[in-house]
Amino acid sequence: MEHSPQGRHTLGTVGRCVYLKGGSVWDWQPKKGDSPLLQRLAEIRNRIINAFGTTEAAIQHMAGWSSSKGLDTSQAYEYFRPKRAKQPWQTVIWxxxxxxxxxxxxxxxxRGRxxxxxxxxxxxEDSSCSLCINMQETAKHLFFExxxxxxxxxxxxxxxGIRxxxxxxxxxxxxxxxxxxxxSVxxxxxxxxxxxTVYSLWRHRNEVIFEGKTPCPEELVISIKITVYRILLSLFPHELITY
Structure with a gap:
């Protein structure tokens, strides 16, 4: 929001301004000809008001996002970012x-990404699996089928010993x-x-595609075992690893 030379409040984007004529952005209603960005700002404002029940409560809450240095964007981001339920595997893989x-x-x-x-x-591009050339490459096929x-x-x-x-x-x-x-071991x-194994399969797949490497499952199995052994020995240097 800015002040025009005439002292009027303005709300605007590049190439488009709306004069509020002494009103407040909390009362302003977008018109059909307003830009998509202005309409989106109105939607966000309405979401905030609905979340806190009243305009006054919304303004009071948003005041906590500001400091002497200006807007604390981290608090605003934390409020607006989508909240997802934690998956049970999140504490396992990290x-x-x-x-x-x-x-x-x-x-x-x-996450399927x-x-x-x-x-x-x-x-x-060719969608066939680079490791077997027989089927379309999906995540399920690449890693298991x-x-x-x-x-x-x-x-x-x-x-x-996993059955x-x-x-x-x-x-x-x-x-x-x-x-x-x-x-624990x-x-x-x-x-x-x-x-x-997941990392190695993905990396081997990329090497086949981008470096022309010949698929070799036996070589990959040996590499995975050596890597696991090395990590276990660094974690348990005084224990006998019997795998």
Whole structure:
């Protein structure tokens, strides 16, 4: 809001101003010809008023967003950002003993945010799985249904003594939470192996696509085992790791 040379309050965006004529932005109602941004500002204002019941209560609450230095944008952002219920896996994948890059890829996978080829069809590129060439590459196929990834998971599960068949990332994490054992080494080994396997499959897939690497599941299994061993030995240097 600004003051015009005539002393009138104005509300505006680039190329468009609305004179409030001594009124308040809290009373102003947008017109049909007003810009989408001004109409959006009115919607936000109405949301705030509805949330606190009255205009006075809304103004009083918003006063807490300001300080001597001006608007505290962090408080405003915290109020407006979408609030989602915490997922049970959030406290599992972000562990100090899991390399951050592994946790990040697992997190993207659990949220369905990995850029698999089925999500890039608008680019009119080949959508087939780069590891088996037989099916369309979806997250579920890439990590569980593909013969390549199925071979990797089977070997890792047998190595860790996991009998349950994994079909989705979410079911795998839920199973790890539910079947937590008394052994700290075993619990950590399973979590590390899950995150490492997801990361390794994604990285191997990218190497095949962008570097022309030949898919080799046996090589990947060995690499995952070595990585898990190294992390476990750094966590438990005085214990005998029997995997």
């Amino acid at each position: 562990k100090a003993f899991i390399p951050p890059k592994y946790s990040f890829i697992l997190w993207l996978g659990l 990995l850029s698999t080829r089925d999500r890039l069809m608008f680019l009119q 593909c013969p390549f990834s199925n071979f990797v998971w089977t070997n890792i599960r047998q190595w860790l 349950r068949h994994m079909s989705t990332l979410l079911s795998a994490v839920k199973w790890l939470i539910k079947e937590k054992t008394r052994s 075993q619990n950590k080994a399973r979590l590390i192996a899950l995150a490492c």
